[in-house]
Amino acid sequence: LTPPTIHDHHVHTPLTMSTASSESSPAAYDRTAELHALDTTYAGVRGLVASGVTHVPRIFRVPDQHHEPRQDGTVPAGQEPAAIPIIDLGCGDHTAVVAAVRRAAAQWGFFKVTGHGVPEDTMAMAMDAVRAFHEADGGEGSDKARLYSREPARAVKYHCNFDLYQSPVANWRDTLYLRMAPTPPDAGDLPDNCRNALFDYAHQVKSLGNTLFELLSEALGLKPSHLADIECNQGQVLLCHYYPPCPQPELAIGTSRHSDGGFLTILLQDEIGGLQIFSEDQWVDVAPTPGAFIVNIGDLLQLISNDGFRSVEHRVLAKNVAPRVSIANFFGTHIDPTSTRIYSPIKELLSDENLPLYRETLAGDYIKHYYSIGLDAKTALSHYRL
Ligand code: OGA
Ligand code: NI
Secondary structure (H helix, E strand, C coil), X not given: CCCCCCCCCCCCCCCCCCCCCCCCCHHHCCHHHHHHHHHCCCCHHHHHHHCCCCCXXXXXXXXXXXXXXXXXXXXXXXCCCCCCCEEECCCCCHHHHHHHHHHHHHHXXXXXXXXXXCXXXXXXXXXXXXXXXXXXXXXXXXXXXHHECCCCCCCEEEECCCCCCCCCCCCCCEEEEEEEECCCCCHHHCCCCCHHHHHHHHXXXXXXXXXXXXXXXXXXXXXXXXXXXXXXXXXXXEEEEEECCCCCHHHCEEEEEECCCCCEEEEEECCCCCEEEEECCEEEECCCCCCCXXXXXXXXXXXXXXXXXXXXXXXXXXXXCCCEEEEEEEECCCCCCCCCCEXXXXXXXXXXXXXXXXXXXXXXXXXXXXXXXXXXXXXXXXXXXX
């Protein structure tokens, strides 16, 4: 491999990455070589920032033609900013909780939950563990180098952008990936400083997930065990994200717009903010709420609910204030690309007025299709629409 050419003398990093804008010297830019150079540091975007980068390298730059207005959620004076619902699961009124979940899942596809029963300590220790992992050095011989991989079969891995070589824009973010179910990983594969905290976190969030699947089943008018009976909760993957501070946040994106591929996501974000959902043709901030989880519907739940629930696009803005940590817990996706389970709109929901909107879909096919696209606008689901 030929080392990438030096294009910009502002950047003094072990990587000599292009920071020129696309107008100048287009021919001198070898994107694949620059992606590869970043990849082989085993230190991700965090390594780039730690080395003192002051300009966003070109592989991360959002092309102008795709550059949407950055909206900060400001609204005309006198108007309340739009916000996703907050549901207190511990309020004691089961009927009211089911009704609130039904409305939120149908209208927003996103809601926050409090009174969820996951101990504060578990949440804080998981976030601290993720931060410590990402803030440790990379490079030869490190935990990061040992875990650096995009190999689908690996249950525990670390990487900078799962779709680095497919996506048009690299995201300003690194990820520790843990597949916890159906088969838990070998404890020895987890980084030492994360093991207990993330096993405990996964265990607690799994039981919150079971509660939510019961509520969502009831919200669809089905018996509480319906979604668990068809194994929507079988797979569990944690994506432990780290968004380093970005020197030129308006030129980059933390996570490109996408919808989640599985059935359900439970997200924990720190106090930095940056998550937005696309609702009624505009980007709406999902502001941090201490102690709450963010819950969102994934594509496969939209499919089996026959559009009763919505899988909504979202993204994360890059920020320059401080690093941001989040843990996304996915149920039912990233499982097994060879899965032979077939999903289609739930029969009990169909009638002459509610005809099936999607064809029968092999779960494994859906996952493969989702990954072949990479993070982009919500396009995977439309492939299965009748
Ligand atoms: C995701 C995601 C949001 C966040 O991992 O799918 O949307 O806040 N993450 O990191
Ligand atoms: Ni997502």
